[in-house]
Amino acid sequence: MAPVNQELVDLFIARAEAVAAQVQRLPNMAAALQYAVDVCARKAPCELLADEDVEKGPDGPNKVPTRVQKILAAPDLPDADFAALAEACAAQGFACRRDGLRNHLAGIDVGLTTARLGVAASGTCLTVGDNEDTRLAGMISETHILILRASEIYPDLPSIAGQLRDRMAERPGSYTVFITGPSRTADIERVSAVGVHGPLELHIVLLEDAHV
Amino acid sequence: MSNSEKLGSESGYHKDIDSALEDSFLRRTLDTFAVAYRANREAIFKEVDERGLIRQIADAKDDACRHMEELYTQFRAEAEKRGVIVHRAATAADANEIIARIARENNVKYVIKSKSMTAEEIHLNTRLEADGLVVDETDLGEWIIQLRHEGPSHMVMPAIHLSRQQVADDFAKATGDPQDTDVQRLVKVARVQLRRKYLRADMGVSGCNFAVAENGSVSTVTNEGNAEMVTTLPRVHVVLAGLDKLVPTLDVALTALQVLPRNATAQRLTSYVTFMDGAGDCAASPTGKKIMHVVFLDNGRTEIAKDPIFSQIFRCVRCGACANVCPVFRLVGGHRMGYVYIGAIGLILTYFYHGQDKARILSQNCIGCEACKNVCAGGIDLPRLIREIRARLVEKNGAGLPMSLLSSVMKNRKMFHNLIKFASFAQRPFTGTGRDNVSYLRHLPAIFLGKHQYKALPAIAAESFRDRWARIKPVLREPRMRIALFSGCAQDFIFPDQLEAFVKLMTALNVDVDFPLNQTCCGLPLDVMGQRATAIEVAQQNVDAFAHKKYDAIVTLCASCASHIRNVYPEILENSPYRHQAETLVQSIQPFSAFLHDTLGVTAEDFNQSGESVTFHAPCHLCRGCGVTDAPRELIAQAANYVPCEEEDVCCGFGGSYSMKFPEVAAQLLENKLKNVQATGASRLVTDCPGCVLQIRGGAEKKGLPVRVSHIVELMAENVRSRN
Numbered sequence: 001m002a003p004v005n006q007e008l009v010d011l012f013i014a015r016a017e018a019v020a021a022q023v024q025r026l027p028n029m030a031a032a033l034q035y036a037v038d039v040c041a042r043k044a045p046c047e048l049l050a051d052e053d054v055e056k057g058p059d060g061p062n063k064v065p066t067r068v069q070k071i072l073a074a075p076d077l078p079d080a081d082f083a084a085l086a087e088a089c090a091a092q093g094f095a096c097r098r099d100g101l102r103n104h105l106a107g108i109d110v111g112l113t114t115a116r117l118g119v120a121a122s123g124t125c126l127t128v129g130d131n132e133d134t135r136l137a138g139m140i141s142e143t144h145i146l147i148l149r150a151s152e153i154y155p156d157l158p159s160i161a162g163q164l165r166d167r168m169a170e171r172p173g174s175y176t177v178f179i180t181g182p183s184r185t186a187d188i189e190r191v192s193a194v195g196v197h198g199p200l201e202l203h204i205v206l207l208e209d210a211h212v
Numbered sequence: 213m214s215n216s217e218k219l220g221s222e223s224g225y226h227k228d229i230d231s232a233l234e235d236s237f238l239r240r241t242l243d244t245f246a247v248a249y250r251a252n253r254e255a256i257f258k259e260v261d262e263r264g265l266i267r268q269i270a271d272a273k274d275d276a277c278r279h280m281e282e283l284y285t286q287f288r289a290e291a292e293k294r295g296v297i298v299h300r301a302a303t304a305a306d307a308n309e310i311i312a313r314i315a316r317e318n319n320v321k322y323v324i325k326s327k328s329m330t331a332e333e334i335h336l337n338t339r340l341e342a343d344g345l346v347v348d349e350t351d352l353g354e355w356i357i358q359l360r361h362e363g364p365s366h367m368v369m370p371a372i373h374l375s376r377q378q379v380a381d382d383f384a385k386a387t388g389d390p391q392d393t394d395v396q397r398l399v400k401v402a403r404v405q406l407r408r409k410y411l412r413a414d415m416g417v418s419g420c421n422f423a424v425a426e427n428g429s430v431s432t433v434t435n436e437g438n439a440e441m442v443t444t445l446p447r448v449h450v451v452l453a454g455l456d457k458l459v460p461t462l463d464v465a466l467t468a469l470q471v472l473p474r475n476a477t478a479q480r481l482t483s484y485v486t487f488m489d490g491a492g493d494c495a496a497s498p499t500g501k502k503i504m505h506v507v508f509l510d511n512g513r514t515e516i517a518k519d520p521i522f523s524q525i526f527r528c529v530r531c532g533a534c535a536n537v538c539p540v541f542r543l544v545g546g547h548r549m550g551y552v553y554i555g556a557i558g559l560i561l562t563y564f565y566h567g568q569d570k571a572r573i574l575s576q577n578c579i580g581c582e583a584c585k586n587v588c589a590g591g592i593d594l595p596r597l598i599r600e601i602r603a604r605l606v607e608k609n610g611a612g613l614p615m616s617l618l619s620s621v622m623k624n625r626k627m628f629h630n631l632i633k634f635a636s637f638a639q640r641p642f643t644g645t646g647r648d649n650v651s652y653l654r655h656l657p658a659i660f661l662g663k664h665q666y667k668a669l670p671a672i673a674a675e676s677f678r679d680r681w682a683r684i685k686p687v688l689r690e691p692r693m694r695i696a697l698f699s700g701c702a703q704d705f706i707f708p709d710q711l712e713a714f715v716k717l718m719t720a721l722n723v724d725v726d727f728p729l730n731q732t733c734c735g736l737p738l739d740v741m742g743q744r745a746t747a748i749e750v751a752q753q754n755v756d757a758f759a760h761k762k763y764d765a766i767v768t769l770c771a772s773c774a775s776h777i778r779n780v781y782p783e784i785l786e787n788s789p790y791r792h793q794a795e796t797l798v799q800s801i802q803p804f805s806a807f808l809h810d811t812l813g814v815t816a817e818d819f820n821q822s823g824e825s826v827t828f829h830a831p832c833h834l835c836r837g838c839g840v841t842d843a844p845r846e847l848i849a850q851a852a853n854y855v856p857c858e859e860e861d862v863c864c865g866f867g868g869s870y871s872m873k874f875p876e877v878a879a880q881l882l883e884n885k886l887k888n889v890q891a892t893g894a895s896r897l898v899t900d901c902p903g904c905v906l907q908i909r910g911g912a913e914k915k916g917l918p919v920r921v922s923h924i925v926e927l928m929a930e931n932v933r934s935r936n
């Protein structure tokens with residue numbers, strides 16, 4: 001386990017916040033899971049951007065129906081963590097999904113996934129999307145929460161070339177995404193707007209405890 | 213009229229420019245953008261070694277270009293190992309056929325696309341729609357222009373020419389519901405509308421920012437995340453990539469990623485950068501694996517890769533910065549500053565990918581200010597390549613009678629100079645005196661001026677500098693330095709007083725000046741008009757004129773001449789017998805302010821402080837062409853009170869023959885310049901190039917602005933304290 005480099009962590013936080021990511025420093029996985037459940041509880045129910053055979057609530061801000069039962073998806077969590085999360089979700093009445101996200105392409109409330117590493121210079125997270133459900137959790141959720149170990153933050157893009165190479169070689173057909181803030185556009189009159197396709201919000205949970 | 217038709221006719225193109233200049237929304241948008249971009253870009257580059265990174269990208273891409281075939285072979289092998297089918301299309305039509313066939317073989321009905329300039333290059337949508345396929349763009353800007361059946365007006369912001377009102381109207385039509393004009397709301401309309409389109413699509417087409425040979429991966433760079441949707445949801449994924457997108461390693465891609473977003477939108481990194489390495493899991497596919505194809509487009513690229521001059525265009529990472537800083541783009545917008553590809557690189561790529569017919573007029577619409585070259589992520593010498601295209605077009609098609617006539621006159625220095633003398637005599641009935649005793653062409657009937665009436669045109673001097681020389685040449689007993697003067701045509705024949713001021717200043721500073729009389733036009737106006745052969749001829753005459761004596765320095769008061777001699781002579785004389793002889797002139801030539809400030813090292817002690825408030829215009833060829841930025845400002849402060857001006861280094865619109873070809877654009881550039889100058893409240897503006905003096909003074913005179921415009925040499929000469 002690499003030691004935490006406080007300077008890099010501070011820079012990472014500043015740069016991630018500069019692109020509207022919400023960074024949260026938490027002591028351990030249990031706290032991270034609780035955080036995800038809290039975020040899901042606080043947020044307005046997800047809008048259904050396409051047809052889905054599911055119970056529908058009143059129209060959301062974009063004049064489409066909303067989900068009655070919120071969905072939190074966490075496809076790449078280890079078994080024990082997922083079990084703990086599922087239990088917390090059940091207590092709140094949320095559906096907790098580990099797979100089958102193609103059935104919910106109309107949109108889900110929260111996607112919780114883990115980041116391999118962070119890049120301080122740009123506040124970027126490197127994520128592994130080989131598994132389709134993991135990838136979708138970060139794309140079709142209204143709020144995407146990434147868990148990143150504070151000890152896995154590196155200075156800049158060139159400094160992670162080797163790790164990127166090794167990561168891509170883990171299997172044929174790999175899908176690797178650098179994420180820097182939520183989905184955004186400035187295509188209409190150069191006015192910045194978030195959430196044109198992907199998440200409306202990006203949260204990054206920085207884990208002080210390196211034992212994920 | 214379609215964009216392509218407009219580019220075919222001179223009058224159609226000018227009409228189109230006029231309507232762009234009258235489009236107040238477009239003007240306001242591009243003005244705000246230009247100013248904001250400049251500041252944001254500067255701030256975001258402070259964190260990295262800009263020049264070093266650009267150099268690294270240039271070297272890596274040049275290397276990739278030299279090894280394009282090997283990289284292609286390697287990419288193909290690596291990608292095939294990972295279940296990807298790789299194609300190579302010789303032409304645009306071939307690429308379209310391949311993609312149409314993939315759609316057919318996979319029973320595709322709905323195609324979804326993320327942004328790809330290469331797909332625009334080959335007009336892929338048109339081809340797929342001809343097969344009855346439904347094609348939807350997902351990049352917000354691309355979707356908007358698709359709804360309007362338009363082409364992009366910028367490579368990164370395709371819909372920058374449209375207002376929220378126009379977008380709201382288009383969305384209202386597309387959805388059947390009225391839409392309000394709040395941008396946040398409009399963006400969400402796209403969110404709702406496009407999600408359904410992703411879901412129904414059976415094939416996704418994406419562009420490619422990097423095709424990485426070492427592991428056969430492709431990379432996309434987006435802010436919206438649409439590329440992730442397009443490459444994930446449908447069962448088929450087709451990547452369309454120009455062969456120029458091949459890079460050897462991930463390291464090269466990561467280096468370029470430090471510049472691309474910074475240059476494109478002043479971001480440290482875009483929201484999403486994706487690396488797809490092989491055909492991955494896909495639940496929508498019957499096999500459970502994505503059906504993945506990569507189509508490499510040649511369309512002339514292997515030929516360009518072999519071209520010693522043009523191969524550098526493959527350093528382009530499509531950041532769009534060359535448009536963002538272009539003063540012409542800022543005025544006329546992308547639809548007039550390119551065909552599919554926009555901006556400086558657009559003028560060049562149009563010639564290669566879309567043919568001479570479309571490039572003929574387009575390639576003229578560059579004022580040569582070098583702003584693009586200064587910011588290009590790949591360090592491409594864009595203005596040079598634009599001149600090179602003009603030269604090739606002239607070589608192929610000839611230049612028309614007036615041009616050829618001019619060219620033959622210029623070859624003969626005596627004939628050229630006699631002709632100017634005749635003109636000076638012939639214009640006499642038309643001249644008049646303006647303020648400060650400056651003589652202008654006053655009484656020309658308006659019909660001769662037409663669109664050129666926006667500025668007062670100076671008269672040719674009654675006596676040129678070369679005719680005065682024998683009379684005024686000073687004799688110094690123990691000069692501290694011996695230099696030669698390269699006058700350039702504008703000062704020799706229109707502003708000889710500026711040169712006299714120079715001689716006076718040098719005498720006061722005890723510097724001996726020589727003026728070799730065999731010198732002639734530096735050749736820049738010829739080269740920008742594509743008259744390469746004559747440009748070479750006059751360059752050789754000048755090399756010869758300065759070869760007979762040794763000087764401590766050769767100084768010119770024309771920044772354009774300095775930049776042309778320093779930067780272009782080595783290029784155009786590369787294969788000339790004068791190549792070695794030219795080195796002395798090329799290495800000794802100095803623009804005035806650099807010579808005075810850096811070489812002579814004058815200080816405030818050398819001048820009286822006039823107390824006058826003086827602002828500055830940085831000539832393109834001085835600040836970018838010769839890299840001289842601080843010297844003139846410090847000089848002004850030595851003799852007067854220097855008042856900075858907004859956008860000091862933005863082109864004034866002179867551009868030599870450009871202002872004759874595109875007076876409507878030149879007039880607007882001047883208008884902006886004068887507005888900024890007026891806002892300084894300074895009573896005087898100085899600059900270090902006679903062309904800029906001509907332009908700005910002419911504009912100030914026409915408008916009756918209370919600003920005296922002069923060459924910086926005049927300010928310095930007026931206030932010098934004599935050493936003798």
Ligand code: SF4
Nearest residue numbers: 538578579581582584
């Ligand atoms: S040299 Fe100036 S005018 Fe020409 S393309 Fe570049 S930025 Fe535009």
Ligand code: SF4
Nearest residue numbers: 528529531532534588
């Ligand atoms: S030519 Fe240079 S500045 Fe223009 S888009 Fe290409 S990389 Fe960017």
